[in-house]
Amino acid sequence: MPFPPGFLWGAATASYQIEGGVAEGGRGESIWDRFSHTPGMIENGDTGDVADDHYHRSAADVDLIADLGLKAYRFSLAWPRLFPDGDRRLNQAGLDFYQRLVDRLLERGIAPMATLYHWDLPQALQDRQGGWVSRDTASRFVDYADTAFAALGDRVGHWVTLNEPWVSSFLGYHEGRHAPGVRDLTSALRAAHHLLLGHAGAVDAFRARGLPGEIGIVLNLNPVDPASDREEDERAAILFDGNLNRWFLDPVFRGSYPGDMVDHYVGHGADLEFVQPGDLESIARPLDFLGVNYYFRSIVSATTDGLGWDAQRAPEGVETSSIGWAIRPDGLRDILARLRADYPAIPTYVTENGIALDDEVGADGGVDDPRRIAYLEGHVAAAEEAIGEGTDLRGYFVWSFLDNFEWGLGYRPRFGLVYVDFETQERIPKASARWYSGVIAANGLG
Ligand code: IFM
Numbered sequence: 001m002p003f004p005p006g007f008l009w010g011a012a013t014a015s016y017q018i019e020g021g022v023a024e025g026g027r028g029e030s031i032w033d034r035f036s037h038t039p040g041m042i043e044n045g046d047t048g049d050v051a052d053d054h055y056h057r058s059a060a061d062v063d064l065i066a067d068l069g070l071k072a073y074r075f076s077l078a079w080p081r082l083f084p085d086g087d088r089r090l091n092q093a094g095l096d097f098y099q100r101l102v103d104r105l106l107e108r109g110i111a112p113m114a115t116l117y118h119w120d121l122p123q124a125l126q127d128r129q130g131g132w133v134s135r136d137t138a139s140r141f142v143d144y145a146d147t148a149f150a151a152l153g154d155r156v157g158h159w160v161t162l163n164e165p166w167v168s169s170f171l172g173y174h175e176g177r178h179a180p181g182v183r184d185l186t187s188a189l190r191a192a193h194h195l196l197l198g199h200a201g202a203v204d205a206f207r208a209r210g211l212p213g214e215i216g217i218v219l220n221l222n223p224v225d226p227a228s229d230r231e232e233d234e235r236a237a238i239l240f241d242g243n244l245n246r247w248f249l250d251p252v253f254r255g256s257y258p259g260d261m262v263d264h265y266v267g268h269g270a271d272l273e274f275v276q277p278g279d280l281e282s283i284a285r286p287l288d289f290l291g292v293n294y295y296f297r298s299i300v301s302a303t304t305d306g307l308g309w310d311a312q313r314a315p316e317g318v319e320t321s322s323i324g325w326a327i328r329p330d331g332l333r334d335i336l337a338r339l340r341a342d343y344p345a346i347p348t349y350v351t352e353n354g355i356a357l358d359d360e361v362g363a364d365g366g367v368d369d370p371r372r373i374a375y376l377e378g379h380v381a382a383a384e385e386a387i388g389e390g391t392d393l394r395g396y397f398v399w400s401f402l403d404n405f406e407w408g409l410g411y412r413p414r415f416g417l418v419y420v421d422f423e424t425q426e427r428i429p430k431a432s433a434r435w436y437s438g439v440i441a442a443n444g445l446g
Contacts, residue, residue: 002384002444008111008395009440010072011065011417012352014118014163016048017404019078021055026091028084030120031131031172035179046410052402053425058101064418064427065401066108069437073110074351074397075101076118076163079144086122086140095151102155113158113351113397115218116145116202117195119168119179126180132169132191133182135274141198146205153211160291160351161199164220166244168195177408185307186270193274196251200282218291218351219248222298223334227312232302236309239264240300243307253343255284268307289394290339291351294379297331321355321375323406323413329378336386336393347392353379354399356406356413359430367419372432380445398436402427 016032036047054061065073080086081094098114105112125137132138145161153159162168171178174188182188199217206215222244226237242261250258257280262272298311314326321327332353339348355375359367376398387393403416411422417433420426439445 002387004387004394005443007393007443008072008113008349008397009436009443010070010074010111010113010395010397011401012074012113012397012399013054013401013404014076014115015078015081016051016118016120017400017406018052018054018402020048020050020053022049024055025081025093025097026084027078027094028080028086028091029123030078030080031123031126031179032120034123034126035181038181041181042408043410043412046405048405050422051405052420054402055097057425058097059104061402061427062101062104062108062110064429065105065110068417068429068433069440070401071111071440072113072158072395072397073105073401074113074115074160076115076120077148078120079117079141080120080122082147083122083140083144084124086125086128088143090147095147098148098152102152106155111158112156113160114148114152114156115160115163116148117141117161117168117198118163119172121180130187131180132194133173133187135194135197138194138198138201142201142205145198145202146209149206149209149211153206153209153213157213158289159206159213159215160218161202161215162195163218164293165192165195165199165217165248166220170243185265185268189265189270189272190274192247193279196248196283197279199252200285203285203287204282214288216287216289216291216349217252218293219245220293220295221245221249221335221339222294222296223331223338224298224300224311227299227301227315230302233300236302237300239307240298240309240311243309244298244311249339249343251280251283252287253284253346255280264307287346289347289349291349292335292339293352293399294332294335294350295353296325297328297334321413322358323356323409325356327355327375327378329382332379332382333385333389336383336391337389340390345392347394349395349397350379350383350393351397352399353396354415356415359403359414359419361419361421361428365428367428367430369430369432372430373435376432376436377445380439384444
């Protein structure tokens with residue numbers, strides 16, 4: 001039996017990408033509301049104002065998850081629904097939305113996996129103190145997390161503190177391609193550190209409550225390949241690996257930042273004095289699991305500008321998704337092998353994996369997506385191989401349950417198992433959703 005009994009076959013979403021209802025139920029503004037309404041930031045001027053209207057359709061959406069036979073559903077809580085001003089004033093209506101969602105999932109026999117931070121910081125915290133650049137934002141996050149644990153901790157079996165802190169910090173505060181749109185290296189490093197401190201504080205708060213569930217972190221991890229065997233490209237690949245993978249894995253699992261990257265960032269003018277005694281010990285608190293989001297391998301060449309690397313998501317001429325990401329199931333197997341080799345053994349989930357395609361509704365009203373089926377089949381097979389090689393893999397979540405708001409790319413890329421007509425909000429399970437139901441029923445590829 002390659003996939004153990006009880007393996008969690010699921011699908012994932014995130015609050016800002018699907019909920020809509022941004023001004024309802026007392027929700028406050030998030031940095032993604034502000035950013036998506038800033039001209040030029042999002043393709044086609046799209047915003048998450050309505051998205052999949054999941055805020056009004058959550059009950060029916062849970063029924064659809066159940067009808068597809070999914071065992072688990074990974075979603076995120078919108079912090080500004082609970083704390084609209086980012087302070088200690090709880091908006092009960094916001095919490096009630098997630099109480100109803102969790103209750104409905106459990107009624108339908110679906111295990112909830114709740115992510116506390118999938119990028120929608122209360123805008124008030126950005127305005128007041130620069131968001132994650134401020135150490136106090138980590139404390140505000142712990143208060144919010146503890147409120148969620150108190151309310152939902154008896155029913156949610158799997159908690160994720162942060163989704164992809166590399167994206168929140170480096171895309172949000174260094175490249176400025178994501179909210180809040182800051183472009184400054186020290187700010188990104190401060191943000192990354194304070195995100196990890198918030199993670200650590202949330203883990204402590206969770207443990208202090210003695211709750212029955214499990215808690216972990218989700219990282220976006222890639223194997224990193226040099227674009228050539230030139231020494232400069234090989235060195236750039238090591239540095240990019242340090243930026244993307246080791247800058248998060250090392251503190252969480254070893255209690256230290258990688259020395260080569262500390263030197264590299266300082267060499268580029270960064271100031272790391274925000275790290276205080278004891279921080280790294282806290283960040284390295286033991287976790288119950290690691291979530292891995294995997295989409296592609298990174299191909300890196302040396303540059304003379306920026307941080308000294310250029311990372312591509314596909315070599316020339318290979319088959320890619322509709323947003324240019326190469327299809328490389330071997331990368332999933334490789335990243336899991338690398339984790340086994342370099343870091344302590346830990347129960348692991350593939351918390352996101354999927355492909356963006358230009359799906360269309362056919363003449364028969366269905367959505368045929370054979371390329372998604374092939375993609376998922378390849379990656380499920382890679383996950384199976386990793387289990388055979390020793391990874392303690394406990395679950396696999398397709399990104400995404402629904403087509404949704406893909407951040408800077410708006411609604412153009414469709415990642416869902418379920419097609420969404422954004423005019424009518426009709427949901428149409430794609431052929432891949434039916435295929436995935438079969439995999440779940442067989443507990444594997446059969
Ligand atoms: O849509 C995102 C998700 O929010 C985080 N992980 C990657 C997905 C695809 O880009």
